[in-house]
Amino acid sequence: MNIIPVSQPQLGTAESVFVNEALAQNAISGLYGGFIERFEREFAEFCGTRHAVSCSNGTTALHLALAAAGIGPGDEVLVSTLTNMASFFAVLYLGARPVPVDIDADTLTMDPADLARKITPRSRAVMVVHLFGHATDMDPVNELARQHRLQVFEDCAEAHGARYKGHTVGGLGTAGAFSFFANKILTTGEGGMVTTDDEALAARARSLKALAFGSTNKFMHADIGFNHRMTNLQAAIGCGQMLQAAQLVEKRREIARYYTARLERYREHLRLPIERPWAHNVIWMYHLRLQGALAGRRTEVMTALRERGIETREGFIPYNLQHIFIERGWTHPDECPVANTVAYSSFYLPTGPALGEADLDHVATQFTAVLDELL
Ligand SMILES: Cc1ncc(COP(=O)(O)O)c(C=O)c1O
Structure with missing residues (x-):
């Protein structure tokens, strides 16, 4: 019996043309090739943000965004409890403490009233999750964040192109994190993106995702970096997806x-x-x-x-x-x-x-x- 799967990607001819172009140029890594830059530019435009930094998947996008913003041990991050556990894992990778926040029963996204109850003097950031494609009610979240000086991260893994009061998600807080896994709305097989208007955060994410190589001597590292790079082949698929x-x-x-x-x-x-x-x-x-x-x-x-x-x-x-x-x-x-x-x-x-x-x-x-x- 044929089974109808929950989701399969839709790949057009542009995706294969671009991948073949990358192959023909020998540009297959995450360090070289024009598709990475092009995909980042086009995705930033899609989200209405000034910057987009590609990476290897949605989990590393969350990790990278939090790390670039300086989240670390002793910090509490308030996270919407109903989510793929990657949202919580990313906080834990940095030695910070995630605090679960309950959801609104209809949208399944963070309930701002419960967020208000859970804020403590150790709270440093909020992570909303635009679950199943529905945006979180951002105005009350951002107002609480302003009052308590919290950074706001958006887990947008399931919400490419979703909007809140006319504004596209990924640009509604400090930084957004997207997944391009094969079942996502736009896909590169595996892949991720950090979106932000904050130039310093984008620069730090760009450095951290590539082992924080040094600027004068490459191997005098600027920080404890990660290898969270997306390859040019994946970015080529991403550029094809942007066309549709x-x-x-x-x-x-x-x-x-x-x-x-x-x-x-x-x-x-x-x-x-x-x-x-x-x-x-x-x-x-x-x-x-x-x-x-x-x-x-x-x-x-x-x-x-x-x-x-x-x-x-x-x-x-x-x-x-x-x-x-x-x-x-x-x-x-x-x-x-x-x-x-x-x-x-x-x-x-x-x-x-x-x-x-x-x-x-x-x-x-x-x-x-x-x-x-x-x-
Ligand atoms: C809400 C949410 N956050 C994070 C992730 C992690 O993304 P990835 O599988 O690309 O690491 C996913 C999906 O898998 C997700 O649905």
Whole structure:
């Protein structure tokens, strides 16, 4: 049986033309080749930021942004608890302490009221996560950050092109971090980007990502650097993706409109993705929550879909429910009650740009059949 995957990249001819160009030029590393600079320039323009610094993946982008901003041991970083744990790992790599902040039940992004409660004299930064393509409500976050002199980082791994009050994410705080993993809205296979308007932060990120080589003598290093470089081959794919960026973003919104129209009548039992009036939701994945008569039946639903040729994936498990952190005594399950209600009741449907009309019809027809059987 053919399985419809949750996401597959859509690579055009430009991607292969550019990769072949890079190969023909022998420019395959992360140190040489024109595609890196071009991709950074075009991505900065896409986000409306002054600078973009490419790197090897979304996790290293988060690490690099925090390191370049000087986050280190003793600092507390307030992070939205419902996320890919890479957001928390990046803080931990630097010896800083992540503090989980609960989410808004509708957008699944950081709840500014809980952020206000969790700020302490040791707080140095906030990391919002624009989850599943929906922007965080940034005005109250930035206002609290201003009052308490906190830096603001945006995890934009799932939100390329998402907007808040007309402004593109990645430029709404101190720095943004993007992922270009194969299932992301724009992809380079593996890849990442730090976006910022802060020239000094960009320069420091650029140095740190390449072993902080010295300027007069290359091997007299300026700092303890990392090798977080993106290769010119990946950047070549990225330049190809930039040519179809608008369509790639719009395609996921179209998929969401289609699913929502087909699932509307089950709203009593399904919580569908929303879009706040101030947001432009780019729907990284069509993420749903089971409620009413479907509460507690996620495994049944996901198994039935699998049997009908549809891949799905569970939603994230928040920081405060992760055993590895509870065992260390760093958090406890009750720290973020709203996120806990989402953790084990959610999953997402296939949402990639390569899905055709017949695939979408198949997913919706099979899913509604499963719902009709269960309800
Ligand atoms: C919210 C979020 N942050 C960070 C990451 C890490 O990105 P990467 O897999 O490119 O390291 C991901 C995705 O994988 C993500 O979804």
